Amino acid sequence: MSSSKRPPDLKDETRSIHTGRGGADHFGVVNTPVYRASTILHPTLESLEANAMPFSYGRRGTPIHRSLEETITALEGGARTVLCNSGLNASALAIMSVCNAGDHLLMVDSVYGPTRNFCDRMLKRFGVETEYFDPSLKGDIAELFRPNTKAVYCESPGSLTFEIQDIPAIAAAAHSKNISVLLDNTWGTPIFFKAIQHGVDLSIQAATKYICGHADVMLGYVTANHSHAKRLSETHGDAGFYVSGDDAFLALRGIRTLPVRLARHYENALRVAQWLQTQSAIEKVLYPPLPSDSGHAIWARDFTGACGLMGVELQADINLSALFNSLKLFGIGYSWGGFESLIVPAHLEQRNTPFSSKGPLIRLHIGLEDSSDLINDLDMALKSAMGTL
Ligand SMILES: *Cc1c(COP(=O)(O)O)cnc(C)c1O
Numbered sequence: 001m002s003s004s005k006r007p008p009d010l011k012d013e014t015r016s017i018h019t020g021r022g023g024a025d026h027f028g029v030v031n032t033p034v035y036r037a038s039t040i041l042h043p044t045l046e047s048l049e050a051n052a053m054p055f056s057y058g059r060r061g062t063p064i065h066r067s068l069e070e071t072i073t074a075l076e077g078g079a080r081t082v083l084c085n086s087g088l089n090a091s092a093l094a095i096m097s098v099c100n101a102g103d104h105l106l107m108v109d110s111v112y113g114p115t116r117n118f119c120d121r122m123l124k125r126f127g128v129e130t131e132y133f134d135p136s137l138k139g140d141i142a143e144l145f146r147p148n149t150k151a152v153y154c155e156s157p158g159s160l161t162f163e164i165q166d167i168p169a170i171a172a173a174a175h176s177k178n179i180s181v182l183l184d185n186t187w188g189t190p191i192f193f194k195a196i197q198h199g200v201d202l203s204i205q206a207a208t209k210y211i212c213g214h215a216d217v218m219l220g221y222v223t224a225n226h227s228h229a230k231r232l233s234e235t236h237g238d239a240g241f242y243v244s245g246d247d248a249f250l251a252l253r254g255i256r257t258l259p260v261r262l263a264r265h266y267e268n269a270l271r272v273a274q275w276l277q278t279q280s281a282i283e284k285v286l287y288p289p290l291p292s293d294s295g296h297a298i299w300a301r302d303f304t305g306a307c308g309l310m311g312v313e314l315q316a317d318i319n320l321s322a323l324f325n326s327l328k329l330f331g332i333g334y335s336w337g338g339f340e341s342l343i344v345p346a347h348l349e350q351r352n353t354p355f356s357s358k359g360p361l362i363r364l365h366i367g368l369e370d371s372s373d374l375i376n377d378l379d380m381a382l383k384s385a386m387g388t389l
Helices: 012-018 045-049 063-076 087-098 113-125 139-144 167-175 226-238 245-256 258-277 296-302 320-326 371-385
Strands: 080-084 104-108 129-133 149-155 180-184 202-205 220-224 282-286 309-314 342-345 361-365
Touching: 012 063, 012 245, 012 258, 063 080, 063 220, 063 245, 080 087, 080 226, 087 113, 087 149, 087 180, 087 202, 087 220, 087 226, 104 113, 113 129, 129 139, 139 167, 149 167, 167 180, 220 226, 245 258, 258 282, 258 309, 258 371, 320 342, 320 371
Parallel strands: 104 129, 104 149, 149 180, 180 202
Antiparallel strands: 080 220, 202 220, 282 309, 309 361, 342 361
16 A cells, blocks of 8 residues: 555645555556445455455445545544544544443533534433533633543534634643543544644544535544554444445545645635624624634644634624525535535524624535635625615
């Protein structure tokens, strides 16, 4: 595999192109092909008993799975990556691989809603207690530690409300008590935030979003550092997690263009965010690269860029239906990270920590369109929503 020839100091743009390509093993074909497999045949009984083939069974992975895992592990700077059939499923796996019955889990209060449901319903049934913490806590999270606290789960910035967390400070506090640190790094991506370098033990990604990047695949993964690799891999195998070879292929295809797509999402989103800030219909833009954002200092210290997802607080008197329904280029729908721009209302009913907002909160995903076209679309829709059109 080309990885054995890979110099250690390659930049992500190069790594994302040159890692995980088994050319010589596949007749010179550039991309690792999809093998459709359940059974792997052995030439002899002895080979079967010794498990001597490079692949053992379809569920445990084929060459395309290994190529994808290898590429992700290189970008994440981790020890081991396992693939999951959705981002949510990756969050669940990461938690299941560290928590036992009787344990206490500290979960950030700004977490993605479905992850919260997993904790409140399923984890609870298995005897794990979840406590939600204020996303602004740093090293002072230590005040919430109990003798049975097993893990701190972070998401930075938070879903819908975009608070940036101080991951190095939280990790330092947690590790001093042997507590694991899990992070949903979907917004930061393995390109813009190096989770493991910043002290995270299990880096979780909804690969459905930017990794796949084309709104056509559901996929997730978890990358572990050395200390967490064995347990993660074992839990993944024991619970029978499996991703189709076709979906793994599409994810790897997505990674080949991930850094260039993200650079354009960042450029477009920053331009749209700066323009939105000047609009009278807008109360506040929640986007960490803006100097006015409450998380800007930590973002500037820890991240090397930003994706296309932001929150927008609108003026109280805005007509939300008029805004949404007059947009021509922004699709109304969930998920994000694809090539196209999207808008959804943000609902914060599940949250405990107070969030003050004068008007309605929405979430925008800025896609790869021309940013002037997007601004013109928003301008027209905001005017109609304020009754000035
Ligand atoms: C979408 C999302 C997930 C879940 O990913 P799916 O692939 O849709 O299951 C998890 N975390 C965050 C932050 C997300 O935005």
